[in-house]
Amino acid sequence: MNVPRRLTLRVVALGYLVVILLAPLAMVFYRTFQHGLEPVWQTLTNHDTLHAFQVTLIAAAIAVPLNTVFGVLCALAIVRRRFRGKGLLNAFIDLPLAVSPVVVGLSLYLLYQRTGSWFGPWLDARGIQVLFAMPAIVLATIFVSVPFVAREVIPTLRELGNEQEQAAATLGATRWQRFWRITLPSIRWAVIYGVILTTARCLGEYGAVAVVSGRIEGKTESATTLIDDMIQNFQTGGAYAVAVVLAVIAVLVLVLMTLTKPKEEAF
């Protein structure tokens, strides 16, 4: 391809990335720190802000391990087993990727609302509050981050085949030994990559959490809904401070993603 055309395409592609990704992100960092570190620090050490981060971290700390185990089990079932409804399971795993987070939130809302729902009245009678409390936030977070580990592990398992496991089985290895000694080490990078994606999604979830959390300041406010509320209340500086923390986490996630990408796996 001739040089001018090559350069044109390069400029178009890079220009698009700068205009839509990099310039806006750089601007947020500039706006956050333009009045120095003091106001940023004050926002971040404020009780409500700390609590919001705590809510986000707790939800992620529950959702990530759960979805990791579930994702690996699902991937194993889908690749290695034949059973009825396999296609259905395959489709339902992808569902959270295709469905709007608001729809997810609404579904949980309808399932757990106090009157006229399936679970709400029963739980309410026993004094358990799900909606507008921590359990709903956790459920919403789990829902939206279900697919990532399974999606990463499935192709790796397919490529791996099961000859090694069969060989181990003929040598008398139990099912448990085969999983820990052979399967898991071979898929570990895919699992790690999936966990990173899951974590990013959990920390950044907004739509589903915003619907079910009730956004009570200092109680059920998460880091992402806090940004929204701060903007609505014209506390722009505070919103920038919280956003920058999440952006820094995102950049870290990006670095980890680059380092662990499954296709660059080296043995």
Next chain:
Amino acid sequence: MIVVLPIAALVWESKRDGAHAFWQVVTSPEALGALKLTFGAAFVVVLINAVLGTITAWVLVRDDFRGKSLVNSVIDLPFALPTIVAGLTLLTLYGPNSPVGIDVAYTRTAIVLALCFVTLPFVIRTVQPVLLELDVEMEEAARSLGAGQLTVFRRIVLPNILPGILSGSVLAFARALGEIGSIVLVAGATLHTEVASVFIFNVIQDGEPAEASAVAIVLLGAAFVVLLAIGALRFYVTRYERA
């Protein structure tokens, strides 16, 4: 358990009041406007990202320049960055206090911009691996037989990467239909810029979850269609391997 039950509750709730009530909500001017805007914006965004995504993927595979691997990593930023932060970043540069003098806040342009941001990686990430595997010799052979640049692209490169472009576009379309986090801040609270997900959100806040469920069902239906389309595409692409 976690995925299916809530969805079942949603479908059940929307059917409880009958098809007539469902139809009435969906065809109300506000809901209809929101749905039209959502599908329209998603369509525009997918077109933009299909073209620019393909160009970007091509540049990343065939071109060579300093810092290319860095650019390659940056592509995934929209996956890693919380959507609400994405909305805030766009509002900072292209909002009321814009340092470059572009203020599109609370307009439909802002919605398209936000959706372009969050759906950016999809087409690039589906086209890139196909381009990497594509044999350059095929293109050289065509050129040696006298095919022009455009002919080579149209007859050889495009047919090969088309399934990638399509599946990336379908994923991006699904994502664009349901997106809320990046939109709430840049779209504001005007009727003119209310997309379906924001509409649902507002109706729930008003204490009318049953009404919200009708519009939610439309989005859910669209999600199922998207999943089916991806399944069909996968089936079509692997038709030779299965034979």
